[in-house]
Amino acid sequence: MHPARFTTKTSSDGVTEQDFTIGEVPGVLWSPTSSSTPTPLVLLGHSGNTHKRTPAVVGLARRLVTDGGFAVAALDAPGHGDRPRSASDERRIAALRRLTPGQPIGPVVERLAADIADRAVPEWQATLDALLELPELEGPIGYHGMDTATAVGMRLTAVDPRVTAAVFGQFWSDTLTGTAERITVPVEVVLQWDDTRIDRHHGLALFDAFASREKSLHANAGAYQDVPAFETDSAVRFFTRHLRRTTAA
Amino acid sequence: MHPARFTTKTSSDGVTEQDFTIGEVPGVLWSPTSSSTPTPLVLLGHSGNTHKRTPAVVGLARRLVTDGGFAVAALDAPGHGDRPRSASDERRIAALRRLTPGQPIGPVVERLAADIADRAVPEWQATLDALLELPELEGPIGYHGMDTATAVGMRLTAVDPRVTAAVFGQFWSDTLTGTAERITVPVEVVLQWDDTRIDRHHGLALFDAFASREKSLHANAGAYQDVPAFETDSAVRFFTRHLRRTTAA
Numbered sequence: 262m263h264p265a266r267f268t269t270k271t272s273s274d275g276v277t278e279q280d281f282t283i284g285e286v287p288g289v290l291w292s293p294t295s296s297s298t299p300t301p302l303v304l305l306g307h308s309g310n311t312h313k314r315t316p317a318v319v320g321l322a323r324r325l326v327t328d329g330g331f332a333v334a335a336l337d338a339p340g341h342g343d344r345p346r347s348a349s350d351e352r353r354i355a356a357l358r359r360l361t362p363g364q365p366i367g368p369v370v371e372r373l374a375a376d377i378a379d380r381a382v383p384e385w386q387a388t389l390d391a392l393l394e395l396p397e398l399e400g401p402i403g404y405h406g407m408d409t410a411t412a413v414g415m416r417l418t419a420v421d422p423r424v425t426a427a428v429f430g431q432f433w434s435d436t437l438t439g440t441a442e443r444i445t446v447p448v449e450v451v452l453q454w455d456d457t458r459i460d461r462h463h464g465l466a467l468f469d470a471f472a473s474r475e476k477s478l479h480a481n482a483g484a485y486q487d488v489p490a491f492e493t494d495s496a497v498r499f500f501t502r503h504l505r506r507t508t509a510a
Numbered sequence: 511m512h513p514a515r516f517t518t519k520t521s522s523d524g525v526t527e528q529d530f531t532i533g534e535v536p537g538v539l540w541s542p543t544s545s546s547t548p549t550p551l552v553l554l555g556h557s558g559n560t561h562k563r564t565p566a567v568v569g570l571a572r573r574l575v576t577d578g579g580f581a582v583a584a585l586d587a588p589g590h591g592d593r594p595r596s597a598s599d600e601r602r603i604a605a606l607r608r609l610t611p612g613q614p615i616g617p618v619v620e621r622l623a624a625d626i627a628d629r630a631v632p633e634w635q636a637t638l639d640a641l642l643e644l645p646e647l648e649g650p651i652g653y654h655g656m657d658t659a660t661a662v663g664m665r666l667t668a669v670d671p672r673v674t675a676a677v678f679g680q681f682w683s684d685t686l687t688g689t690a691e692r693i694t695v696p697v698e699v700v701l702q703w704d705d706t707r708i709d710r711h712h713g714l715a716l717f718d719a720f721a722s723r724e725k726s727l728h729a730n731a732g733a734y735q736d737v738p739a740f741e742t743d744s745a746v747r748f749f750t751r752h753l754r755r756t757t758a759a
Binding site: 390402403454465468469474475476477479480481489491494495498502 | 714743744
């Protein structure tokens with residue numbers, strides 16, 4: 262097992278932020294600056310073509326710490342942020358760029374995301390192994406990620422029983438319905454009703470496929486980028502409901 | 511205009527509850543026991559075969575008062591609660607009872623609900639006329655109702671511009687998509703994904719038909735009666751977002 266190597270550490274507004282690496286993988290850990298009890302951990306995946314400190318990730322991370330009292334970890338996905346792209350990444354991205362308007366983008370993104378997930382799932386598992394050694398962290402574990410991070414997180418959740426609640430969405434369903442059928446933990450699924458790139462039937466099919474007894478679909482009017490701010494509030498409440506059941510608040 | 515005639519008045523836990531009649535229509539008004547500013551009003555419709563003090567209505571009413579600071583009004587729908595059934599109600603209900611297992615119930619309930627709505631919409635409008643005369647109440651107005659109360663509330667919202675935000679759901683779509691197309695205020699739509707009586711396609715079609723720029727669909731796993739308790743929290747937050755925009759908190 263690779264231990265987490267922590268480098269920089271800063272604190273502001275009650276949130277401590279630490280950079281770390283686990284093997285070659287760079288990550289960030291946000292946690293309450295003052296907490297007396299071990300804290301459940303929420304993993305945040307970033308969407309395609311962004312990185313571990315993209316504003317959506319940082320904003321949600323800080324809300325989960327300040328409003329939920331959680332610790333939060335994000336990693337750069339393979340080929341993203343501070344990490345090199347593989348030859349396979351380059352080929353997949355070149356294929357994306359060759360698409361002409363009107364050509365379906367879903368199958369190309371799905372293959373790229375599956376490639377990323379093959380590498381990212383073991384990285385997340387190694388991250389859990391390492392971070393759960395820290396006395397201030399404990400299970401249960403949550404996962405939140407849209408887009409490519411849904412393709413990664415669904416595969417992680419399907420194979421790792423430490424993940425006990427997850428928020429997914431905004432991705433195609435063709436390569437993931439079989440994965441959804443193996444997921445039984447509570448899930449919240451987000452889709453944008455007027456997304457012109459990812460047709461709503463993908464989100465509805467994914468939602469239908471989850472084997473979870475507790476699952477909620479949140480569909481909002483608007484395009485891909487118009488997810489309402491109140492879905493952040495909803496995610497914080499979702500993890501509070503599901504990760505605080507068995508731990509001290 | 512019929513004024514509201516108030517009869518009994520009780521208070522507990524910060525919530526004042528007053529029975530009233532407007533003409534022949536009996537209602538209940540819940541409001542904050544101590545409030546210094548005029549309060550937005552949320553109208554609560556009850557589902558078919560229940561009444562203005564059914565536990566779902568009372569529970570949501572008290573939450574809206576204590577957590578949202580709203581005033582809340584409920585009426586007995588025509589033919590429900592303390593009110594006599596018309597000959598037409600009796601015929602519709604007899605038709606419902608004659609259904610054999612396997613016969614589609616939707617069209618029969620839709621006709622019954624449309625009959626009720628024809629009478630209930632003017633009653634709600636008269637209620638608004640009367641209650642908004644009270645100094646402690648003001649617009650904007652919200653509406654919340656599932657099932658038959660969706661059939662009533664959608665028709666009310668389509669014709670009365672005082673209603674500026676609404677939560678609907680758990681009803682068939684065949685008689686209501688045209689109404690949805692005339693509704694432009696923010697809506698939250700609730701459906702149960704595994705409802706065996708109201709197929710999910712009805713809720714999805716209604717949600718799609720609303721002309722509202724801001725609309726959210728909340729679909730949850732489970733049968734008709736299994737709407738999660740957190741949808742009550744969500745409704746309180748929805749009205750807080752939309753009715754508190756222009757008034758003092």
